[in-house]
Amino acid sequence: MPHAHAFESTADHTAHVSHPAAELVCSLHSYDRSDTASADLTTSTMNEVVNTLHHYGQDLSHNHHNALQSVIQTMADMAEGSAERRVYVSSLDPGMGKTTSLIVFLRQLMRSHIHQDVAVLVCLSRKAEIERIVEDAGLDEVDFAVLTRDEEVNALSSTPVGEARVLFTTQQMLLSRLRGGRFESCPTFHYQGLPREIRVWDEAMEPGQVVMLSSDDIGGLLGFLRRVSADFADKIDDLMERLRKADIGSLFRFPVLEPEVLQRAVAMLGDDRRTAHVEALAELSDQEVRVASGWGSQRVAVLAKTLLPEDLAPVLVLDASARVRETYKLWNEQRGGLVYLPTATKDYSPLTIHFAKKGAGKSSWEQGGVALAEMVAEMRCRKLEERCLIVHHKADRHLDVPNLVSTALGPDASANTSFLHWGMHRATNEYADVPTVVLAGTFNLPPSHYLGLAHASLGLPMATTIPEDVVKRVELGEHGHAVVQAVGRGATRGCSGGKCLPGDVYIIAAAGSGIEAALRDWFPGATVKRWYPANRPALTGKVAQAAAFIKQRLKDDPVGPILFQDVMDHIGCRDRSNFNRTVRGNELFKLWLSDKGLVEVKLPGIRGKANAFQAELPLFAAAGVEFPPDVQGSKI
Known part of the structure; x- marks a missing residue:
């Protein structure tokens, strides 16, 4: 079940990007420190960051320097208890030092005698990222703890969670433990009985949870549910029929569904893929949803819900694609409570993007995979002597893109080719030296999901009709989010003098997606060319x-x-x-x-x-x- 979100809007929230009134200032603890404590922490961290980036060949421009300093200053303000209750978003492009700034700040904070009582919560998208940051930060085991569902990852430190000044966890762990409650009331994430002052959210913070359930999903549960409760299955059967007959765009009220039956069903299913559909039924019980279209006569129930509590703020979000996503912009325009930190957009003039106007969603690959694989192989073979990364749809029982492409390439080209599926295309430096990246199709969500994201971004109930052009803005922004992150895995992730390192990107996407027209905005300065397959015969x-x-x-x-x-x-x-x-x-x-x-x-x-x-x-x-x-x- 796709996720998204964050904070409930309040009457206090405004769309200001400057600091608001003094009554919103957050002070979780009382501090008796010198006025220079925050400045000293910021300066020492910034000096080490500059030296580190210089070691890796990055000379910072004035804007780049200011953008990184704003990231560090925000964390220092949290350490001092002077950060306002806001979501602070840094949208520096991949490879420009956001994560480096976090790592160096953690080291400097641990060394600061003035801040010995200050604790940090770092939420990451994947467990592999926790392992990388723990290794790079070089913290003493006594200073950090790890909280995930993976005991092997947790074993990176034996320090109890409540006694470690730095706690690394996954975003999903935070969501599951909070369960809609207040952050300050959840002792799991406290340090010595009090909420951690510094909160960092690495990668995308979604504007809300989007719950979707189709009439087909409901129908697929009927046989199983009859074994749980025949009466309950009859109720679900009626629900499916009413949803399938509902008008597209209409409002639909889900009945109250017995939680004990749903809980019993989840327990019986275990890891079955239908478990997510039963959990969605529980989320939609007694809720008013918007009806969206599906394939044929299929209908999809859509609900947007808040997930993260308002009191998680102040929180720093490090999201390289925030500048292209409409979710943040709508959030800022309508709900407020969000601050864009200064940024410095990378100059992509050394990048050439080759765009192929082809439908390449998962269904297209399932039905025409051989032809699409040959197209990808042709793209890859343009520079056969160089390493290449191919980003593709995740394999399942119907589709295996790496196998199709490898077959089209042959063993010689395959040996120097790496594959990475959508969903794993963020927050990895493993391919930072790869000059050619091929996006073998783009990461498409169902249209109903974009509708839900629009509601969540604006903080509006499903009963409110949202203009279609706003939903289209969200959809295109989510395409930008995926494309920027995927392209940022390759050599263009590097930065020298404010410019990305040279590279070529090949993108296959449908004409109606709007991606081609947006590429120059997403990658300022890049050369965008139309790409055509060679010697393709006409239909006859x-x-x-x-x-x-x-x-x-x-x-x-x-x-x-x-x-x-x-x-x-x-x-x-x-x-x-x-x-x-x-x-x-x-x-x-x-x-x-x-x-x-x-x-x-x-x-x-x-x-x-x-x-x-x-x-x-x-x-x-x-x-x-x-x-x-x-x-x-x-x-x-």
Whole structure:
């Protein structure tokens, strides 16, 4: 179940980015220190950071220096108890020293005799990042503790959590322990019985939890739930039917669902993938949701909820892609309580981005993976002598992108090629010397998720109608978030004189995604070129006729399904098996469908495992975005 969020808005919150009124100043403890304590801590940390970055070849510009100093100053203010209750966001690009500043600050804080009573909470996205920062910080074991669900990682220190001045944990651990309660009332994260003064959130802080459950998800639970409680299953069956018949965009009230039955169901399922759907039922019990579209007649219930308590602030967020995400901007505009720290955008003029206008979502890969793999292989082989990182969709029983690409590449090229799936594309330096990065498709969330994120960002209930253009802003911003993070894993992560290090990036994304037009904003100064596969033949015969018919139908209704039978009738094909072999099975036709952002879907009441073509990005199609004409291959 996808997650997101943070703080409930209050009447006190404003959209100011400067420090607000004095009554909002947070003072968790009483301090009797000199006025220079914070300045001394900031100066000593900044000096070490500058020397460290210089050692790695980074000469800081004036703006870069100020941006890092603001990160350090914010942590020093927390140490002094003078930081206001705000979410402080640093959006420095990957490789510009945010994490280095945190590591050095921890060392300097431990050395400061004035701050011996000050404690730190560091929340990271992955356990591997905890191991890396613990190693790089070089803290004495007595000074830190680790709290995760992995006992091997926790064993990095034997110091009890409540007695360690620095506590490393995962963001999911924090969310699960707080469970909607107050941070200051959760002793798990306290130091010697009091809340830790310095709170750092590394990587993205989402604006809320987005809970989604489709009518198909509910239907998939019925057989199992009848074994738990026949009466409860009947109730869920009725719920599924009512949701499936609800109008898209309407409000829908979930009934009160017996928690004891749901708890029993979760216990019986264990690690089964359906457990998340049962947990979503519990979240949606007695809630008013917004109904979003799915495939065919499928409907999706969407709810946005707050997760992190307001009293977690002050907290410092280190998110390299914050400058491209709309969630922070909407949060700041509508809810307030968020402060953008000074930043220094990297100059990406040494970077060349090659953009291929192809649908390459997971469904496109499942249906046309061989053709897409050959395209990725062609991209990778442009500079075969160099190392290459390919970012791809996570493998499952239906899809294995690394295997498809490796087969297309052959053993010689595969030996110098690394693979990293979406979800692991953040916060790793393992590929920082790799000059070529290929994004073999982009990380797409369901349209219903972007709707939920928009509600969470604005702090508005589901009953409030949000303009479609705002949801589209959120969607494009989330694409930017994923792309900036993934590109930042390669050599362009490096920085010299304010510029990234030279590199090439290849991106495959659908025309309707808006990604191509946004690349120059996401990577200021970069050269963006359109990329075309070599020697791609045009469609011919019945295949060309089928494509022409589908293209015309898309003009009339960009989001509506196009039945196989309608295509067959148009091209005069009466035999389904012949249509499947000569049209649907044609690799060029599959690539053409991918160009248009189309995938095969199953509509209810019609025979066949798949029986229609439909746009993979319905949110953009519903907004009236017309698919552009072909730029390569078929001249239909």
